[in-house]
Amino acid sequence: MDKAMEWLKKKGMAKADKKAGNVAVEGCVASYVHFNNKIAVLVEVNSETDFVASNAIFKEFTADVAMQIAANSDVGYVTTDDVPAAEMEKEKQLEMTKEDLEGKPDAIKEKIVGGRLKKKFEEKALMSQKWLKDEDITVQEAVKQTIAKLGENIVIRRFQRLTLGEGLEKKDDDFAAGVEKELAKYKNAGGEAKEEKKEEKEEKKEEKQEEKKEEEKKEEKPKVAVSAAQVKELRGRSGAGILDAKKALTECEGDMDKAMDWLKKKGMAKADKKAGNLSAEGVIASYVHFNSKLGVLVEVNSETDFVAINSIFKEFASDVAMQIAANPDVNFISVDDVPADMMEKEKALEMEKEDLAGKPDAIKEKIVSGRLRKKFEESALLSQKWLKDEDKTVQEVLKERIAKLGENLVIRRFARLQLGE
Numbered sequence: 001m002d003k004a005m006e007w008l009k010k011k012g013m014a015k016a017d018k019k020a021g022n023v024a025v026e027g028c029v030a031s032y033v034h035f036n037n038k039i040a041v042l043v044e045v046n047s048e049t050d051f052v053a054s055n056a057i058f059k060e061f062t063a064d065v066a067m068q069i070a071a072n073s074d075v076g077y078v079t080t081d082d083v084p085a086a087e088m089e090k091e092k093q094l095e096m097t098k099e100d101l102e103g104k105p106d107a108i109k110e111k112i113v114g115g116r117l118k119k120k121f122e123e124k125a126l127m128s129q130k131w132l133k134d135e136d137i138t139v140q141e142a143v144k145q146t147i148a149k150l151g152e153n154i155v156i157r158r159f160q161r162l163t164l165g166e167g168l169e170k171k172d173d174d175f176a177a178g179v180e181k182e183l184a185k186y187k188n189a190g191g192e193a194k195e196e197k198k199e200e201k202e203e204k205k206e207e208k209q210e211e212k213k214e215e216e217k218k219e220e221k222p223k224v225a226v227s228a229a230q231v232k233e234l235r236g237r238s239g240a241g242i243l244d245a246k247k248a249l250t251e252c253e254g255d256m257d258k259a260m261d262w263l264k265k266k267g268m269a270k271a272d273k274k275a276g277n278l279s280a281e282g283v284i285a286s287y288v289h290f291n292s293k294l295g296v297l298v299e300v301n302s303e304t305d306f307v308a309i310n311s312i313f314k315e316f317a318s319d320v321a322m323q324i325a326a327n328p329d330v331n332f333i334s335v336d337d338v339p340a341d342m343m344e345k346e347k348a349l350e351m352e353k354e355d356l357a358g359k360p361d362a363i364k365e366k367i368v369s370g371r372l373r374k375k376f377e378e379s380a381l382l383s384q385k386w387l388k389d390e391d392k393t394v395q396e397v398l399k400e401r402i403a404k405l406g407e408n409l410v411i412r413r414f415a416r417l418q419l420g421e
Contacts, residue, residue, distance in 0.1 A: 024046035024047055024048050024152070024153045024154060024155045025046060025048075025420055026046065026047050026048060026049055026050045026052070026053045026419075026420075027044065027045050027046035027047045027053050027058075027062075027154075027155075027157075027419060027420075028044075028045060028053050028058070028059065028062055028292035028293065028419065029042060029043070029044050029288060029292055029293060029294060029295035029417045029418075029419055030042070030043055030045065030059070030062035030063050030065070030066045030288070030292065030295070031043075031066055031286040031288050031295050031297070032063065032066035032067045032069070032070045033284060033285070033286050034070060037164070037283035037284055037285070037308075037314075038163065038164040038165075038283070038284065039070050039073075039161070039162070039163050039164070039284065040070070040161070040162050040284040040285075040286055040297045041066045041067075041069045041070045041159060041160070041161045041162075041297075042066070042159060042160045042286070042295045042296075042297055042415060042417045043062065043065050043066045043069060043156065043158070043159040043160075043417075044156075044157045044158050044159070044417050044419060045058075045061070045062040045065060045154060045155070045156050045157065046154065046155040046157050046419075046420075047150070047152050047153070047154055048152040048153055049152060052150050052151075052152045052154075053292075055150060057146065057149060057150060058146070058150060058154070059292075061142075061146050061154075064132065064133060064142075065126075065139070065156055065159075066159075067132065068126070068129065068131070068132045068139060069126060069159050069161060070161065071132055072129060073161075073163070074123065074124055075124060075125070075126050075129065076124045076125075077121070077124055077125050077126065078125065078126050078127060078156050078157070078158065078159070079125050079126070079127045080118065080121045080122055080125045080128075082125075083121050083124075088117065088121075091117055091120070092113055092117060095113040095116055095117065096109060096113055101113070126139055126156065126159075127139050127140040127143070127156070128140065139156075143156065158417070160297060160415035160417060162284050162297045162299050162413070162415060163284075164281075164282060164283070164284055164299060164301075165280050165281070165282075165301070168280045168301070168412075224249075224250060224253045224254050225254075226246055226249040226250055226254060230249055230254065230256070231245045231246050231249065233256065234248065234249060234256060234259055234260070234263075244263060245259075245263075248260075248262045248263045279301035279302055279303050279407070279408050279409060279410045280301060280303075281301060281302050281303065281304055281305045281307070281308045282299065282300050282301035282302045282308050282313075282317075282409075282410075282412075283299075283300060283308055283313070283314060283317050284297055284298065284299050284300075284317075285297070285298050285300065285314070285317035285318045285320065285321045286298075286321055287318065287321035287322045287324075287325045289325060292419075293418070293419040293420075294325055294416075294417070294418050294419065295325075295416070295417045296321045296322075296324045296325045296414060296415070296416050296417075297321070297414060297415045297416075298317065298320050298321045298324060298411065298413070298414040298415075299411075299412045299413050299414070300313075300316065300317040300320060300409060300410070300411050300412065301409065301410040301412050302405070302407050302408075302409055303407040303408055304407060307405050307406075307407045307409075310405060312401065312404060312405060313401070313405060313409070316397075316401050316409075319387070319388060320381075320394070320411055321414075322387065323381070323384065323386070323387045323394060324381060324414050324416060325416070326387055327384060328416075328418070329378060329379055330379060330380070330381050330384060331379045332376070332379055332380045332381065333380065333381050333382060333411055333412070333413065333414070334380050334381070334382045334383075335373060335376045335377055335380050335383070337380070338376050338379075338380075343372065343376075346372055346375070347368055347372060350368040350371055350372065351364060351368055356368070381394055381411065381414075382394050382395040382398070382411070383395065394411075398411065
């Protein structure tokens with residue numbers, strides 16, 4: 001029995017090797033999001049036919065590959081063949097100059113360095129890793145076993161990984177250090193009140209002025225009675241708190257639509273003030289289209305982990321992922337994210353257009369600037385109409401969520417994979 005098992009295994013692997021040269025252009029895009037929403041992966045796995053792509057074994061395998069990539073943050077390539085030539089050459093030059101190779105013939109040095117580089121990059125290659133579900137085999141061997149099982153060539157083509165907060169400055173969560181920092185504000189023996197930041201002083205000053213104006217308005221006009229039913233209706237429409245809803249209705253003399261506008265303006269003003277705050281927490285959300293041919297990951301940041309676990313925030317992040325998937329022309333979060341060299345190239349092309357010939361440079365600059373802004377806004381996420389309400393842009397909905405949650409939110413980056421691209 002054991003020998004028969006080995007015979008079948010060898011035969012299957014031999015068949016898999018024969019299949020390995022077949023063209024694989026079908027398949028699916030799978031995602032894996034870790035339970036804490038802080039790590040997520042998209043992976044494209046190709047098959048020869050759509051029939052195999054819809055097979056349960058194939059789908060399970062692609063999901064396992066996505067989880068495999070998420071589990072090992074060192075994995076940067078599918079195989080060592082995917083290492084960029086420039087990176088390989090740079091590492092080679094560093095190895096060739098190492099002391100232990102001094103005096104050795106060039107041919108020997110080349111051989112030693114070749115072995116070192118192969119070992120180094122295999123540690124970062126997915127195919128060389130131990131298979132998460134069976135550490136006695138590698139990912140490469142797991143691929144071959146799946147090929148033998150399904151009877152078609154299978155190729156792990158590419159992947160994208162997002163880790164929350166990569167490259168962002170995190171707030172110091174050291175409790176003891178935080179307490180010490182707070183106590184430092186009370187060091188003066190006279191027990192004077194802690195010195196407020198300039199920004200906080202200005203904000204309080206503005207709030208007092210607004211309160212004063214509101215008090216003056218109250219004196220000018222009589223109060224309108226607001227019923228509990230009206231407050232309930234406005235809360236249902238706006239999501240505002242009881243006191244804010246009641247105040248809005250009072251200020252707008254019971255007019256529901258005006259009260260909605262009042263709350264919106266108040267919320268937007270708060271949102272604009274929050275916009276500069278550091279946002280290093282948040283979630284990574286994913287969206288995979290029902291046919292598994294398109295997948296999106298998006299990182300949306302908040303200021304605190306408390307807001308990051310809020311259902312309103314999570315729903316917003318999921319909606320943003322779907323928004324990106326729905327518009328393949330979206331390539332940037334905002335116009336500010338367009339690379340300088342791309343902007344410069346487009347500017348040079350626009351400046352040479354016939355309709356601008358003979359115009360003064362200052363006028364040409366102004367016209368071209370407007371054209372470029374319009375062009376790149378079509379590729380910028382924040383300028384798009386919101387999928388769930390086309391009367392608003394993504395930017396406006398983002399501000400509404402900031403106002404609702406009371407923290408700055410940032411759509412930081414996204415990754416998109418389209419099958420067969």
